[in-house]
Amino acid sequence: MTTVRYESIKPEILHELLAAATRASTTGNMQVYSIVASTDPSVKEALWAAHFKQDMVKQAPVVFTFCADFNRFNLWCEQRNAVPGYDNFLSFFTGAIDALLAAQNLCIEAESHGLGICYLGTTTYMAEKIIEILKLPKYVVPVTTVVVGYPEQIPGLTDRLPVEAVVHSNTYTDYSPASIDSFYAEKEALEQTEQLLKENNKETLAQIFTDNRYTKKDNVVFSKALLKVLEKQGFMNND
Secondary structure (H helix, E strand, O other), X not given: OOOEOOOOOOHHHHHHHHHHHHOOOOHHHOOOEEEEEEOOHHHHHHHHHHOOOOOHHHHOXXXXXXXXXXXXXXXXHHHOOOOOXXXXXXXXXXXXXXXXXXXXXXXXXXXXXXXXXXXXXXXXXXXXXXXXXXXXXXXXXXXXXXXXXXXXXXXXXXXXXXXXXXXXXXXXXXXXXXXXXXXXXXXXXXXXXXXXXXXXXXXXXXXXXXXXXXXXXXXXXXXXXXXXHHHHOOOOOOO
8 A cells, every 4th residue: 555545544443453453363362562553643744754754654544553562561460469571582572473463453454444554664673763752661662563544546466476485384395496486486577577677777686675675784773773672672681
């Protein structure tokens, strides 16, 4: 979804989306995630800037930020005479899994109502700024963002690798050069790919990913930033 109508989502539909999200599978039935639903124009303006100024953030009637959240669970434990031990990376990872499961449930429900969705990968890149905007306390870290709205047009399905490229039988079967060529052949033959190669002056589609979209330099920068966020938010205790 690249363009959405500035049309509000009825409260009853919004409730159904969030109810579906909260019915997602969760580790140990702990539900260690939270969802921040942003509709205020000033908040969305700030989020728009944080998400590399992607216009869909301002266009969508609601922006959902899914967070790994052990704050609520820790407080509950402390109020029930239990000592929480969730200030570590495993706990963040657990919360992140829970948050992503909830996000996908919400997306499926949204599409059943004729809504369009788009995940924003910029959430982890700009986690520190999003924490500031949404006033997230310690033990809460944003994991992904989903914008939801009524699309101006229904786009075709995005290309995907064939099923056999990602499914392994019983145990993992490593890829041969021939299987790599076969699995990526359709994607590489797309007219869109040809256009991208011309626009970026590249020989292969893989080079567009490694040299333009997701470079090692950027990955290192954002990895260091996220690790600092996890430490600041209380998830890097190794004792």
